Amino acid sequence: MNSSSLIAAMMELVGDANVIDAPSDMEPHLIDWRKRHSGKAACVVFPRTTEQVSKVLAFCNDNGVKVFPQGGNTSVCGGSVPDHSGQSVLLNMRKMNRIVELNPRNNSMTVEAGCVLADIQSAALEVDRLFPLTLGAEGSCQIGGNIATNAGGTNVLRFGNTRDLILGIEVVLADGRIWNGLRSLRKNNSGYDLKNLFIGSEGTLGVVTAATLKLFPKPHAIATAMLGVDTVSAAVDEGLKLQAAFPGELVGLELISQSEFDISLRHADNARNPFQKTPNWTVLVELAAATGTSEALAERLTDALSGSFDNGVVQDALIASNEQQRAELWGIRHHVTEANGREGMGLTHDIAVPTYRIPDFVELAGQALAEHYPAAVPVVVGHMGDGNLHYIAMFTHEYWANVADKAAVQLKLSHLLYDIAAGMGGTFSAEHGIGSLHVSEMGIYKDAAEIALMQQFKQLLDPKDTMNPGRVLPNQVAAQDH
């Protein structure tokens, strides 16, 4: 269908004010925040209700128009921008941003998909509750996108991925059918679990329009520490010890390599090194408790660390004694993405392995890098407690500018690292998802039976392949054979 007919139809369905098609208006929606992925669309549609989403999807399905859903456009895998056809609808959810119900007695909150994560966090805190999903993009990402991608972040160790924080969802299917699965129950064993199939399916099976979220008691005591250790093995051993000692209170357990620590400081304004000398490896630890004082919690943490300090496993330990010091320690961690961007061209790999295999992964990955790309500095930052590392090969801007076939380097390097992870039962995408960037890895690293099952579900729920086509699954066409 031609673009002007499509735009007119969309205006009819959602109102003229909720459709844009001027290139300059659409431009911010057609390129991702890191300027690495871009696409085109006939128009951007901003539905205001679930019924409007339903009408848009039904129309597009009937007319073979591809639909690309978009939240806060903070994907790092090209999952939030359309393809290059220019004939598609970009469905932006930001106008569906109401908090529908906030129920502290039930520790639940029902929100529309376009709510910004930080606004949800704030609304929970206002009623003395915690919504624990915490990640770098929280100021602009939307909960619908978090759900579509099963986002992770720094609190997963204690509270789980986004999947674990969702009591119920509302979904509009490719053909416009609405499934209202909004529930606020903790237990419900009545039939198949549909919710989890949609969570993490990245908009390829339908559009999440609302969700009921789990809330938790707001922590009133927090203890934060930064530990300096000589080896990654010592870091992991200490981390596993803390996990065993504080299973209900350990909320964060982050690992930072010396290279990453120094990069973060180098590109920060007014940041100082809290250590006299940057350790080989830094472990950032955070405990949180609903009751008691931060002082008492810090004391328990100090006690737990004392043995490792005495026997030399931990060389240095900084315990934040006030909120400012805590912010300073976390600041180094939170600043890494921006700092890496200034430092050079960092090729990031979002791998996970069983936590205790992290030292093996770091060693083998370091060897592979030294052998094949000696110009790259290994930079490591990650959610150690989840076995999830962001393993970055950092090239200088100058070096990278002179690389002739950049795509070939990226491909070869990533497969060197993904092969190492796969050899340990690991994954090539721990928390960032697939988007358009990792579709080819799906075909390489997932087993054929699993891909075939996924393709069957795609074919069942979106037989015309109008929902976020080209994302997540390889060989969409092959799927039609089932």
Added chain:
Amino acid sequence: MNSSSLIAAMMELVGDANVIDAPSDMEPHLIDWRKRHSGKAACVVFPRTTEQVSKVLAFCNDNGVKVFPQGGNTSVCGGSVPDHSGQSVLLNMRKMNRIVELNPRNNSMTVEAGCVLADIQSAALEVDRLFPLTLGAEGSCQIGGNIATNAGGTNVLRFGNTRDLILGIEVVLADGRIWNGLRSLRKNNSGYDLKNLFIGSEGTLGVVTAATLKLFPKPHAIATAMLGVDTVSAAVDEGLKLQAAFPGELVGLELISQSEFDISLRHADNARNPFQKTPNWTVLVELAAATGTSEALAERLTDALSGSFDNGVVQDALIASNEQQRAELWGIRHHVTEANGREGMGLTHDIAVPTYRIPDFVELAGQALAEHYPAAVPVVVGHMGDGNLHYIAMFTHEYWANVADKAAVQLKLSHLLYDIAAGMGGTFSAEHGIGSLHVSEMGIYKDAAEIALMQQFKQLLDPKDTMNPGRVLPNQVAAQDH
């Protein structure tokens, strides 16, 4: 296909020693433990490997033979016994009972489906770890059945349902395809979440043959208390307060009505009432922590309760000061199923509502019972922290023997109670599942769009309807229309 050909084929596939067909041998497998549900089968097959399961399922699918999977046969919904055709295969998993890998460093354990839950718990404890799934049937139920039914129990508040304790599963599909989804990663965002669709699908989409389980640190400090309160509102308020105070440590929060408490004591050998007078409502509280002492934990619990004791919300509080006292308090809770069976004919309803609505549910349910079945005593026991009550209408054996149309009473009563739960956004099956018992409720209480989606999935994965037919979903035939 005739029975003798079927039996010969099965013997060919799994070996003569792993097939039984004599009625006396089969009998224990054809009736459930409460003697409320029974069925027939051509034979009982005991596969020893995943490959044998695959061959059996492929053969049955090719030949239109129905397959009924069975674990420990402890379903309370008729989910573990076959239908009455006598032409089917009962697939019993108990010979697949190996612990494949126990990895304390990764806090994971991979087991075959036929492992008995208590054996898994013990194996974890031996390496100083906890597998937290805990329920009455743990001495005989199998992990495959727990996964198939997403079993609940008394630790759900802290550790979640079975679903939340599973890192990966292996499944044989209806057509014999094997999906090996055994993983031990905490994070893996690579494609659709297939695992959760099979968990809780009660063997209607395939057979779970193995699983990788999450382990947790073994608690070294435990504090247990029994609180006596006057009203169910006070019980819930106190429970919510404790949940807020001990989010990482509160593992159990059970509610027991005066009637249930007295029934449990009345039918126990050597049990004494720990209270001077049974309270109107009893709350059983348990805290567990990885470190510290039980004494210190009990002291913190006492401190947290003191305010409610002083202001009269809690009338009586017993804190167990040793393991024997703890066992005595839990004994009253664990004994209820057996005691209820001796007391009379108890019609149990496994409902859930949002926790804070429990007082409303108890009030409205009590009114309905008084109005329609004044002969029934309301007996309540449940997992208060999850909003999950086992609401039992207790008739004397004498009264029940004289009820002419027992099925009509059960149906009317259950719908009175399920309507009340549904009116609060609740469910008619919180943790026991659907089996054959609640199939009609699925058609009544779930919305049509949701049932249609479930039927689509069933049709996709088991188009010939050979896997546990007649369970979970209503109108299997209608599903064929999609």
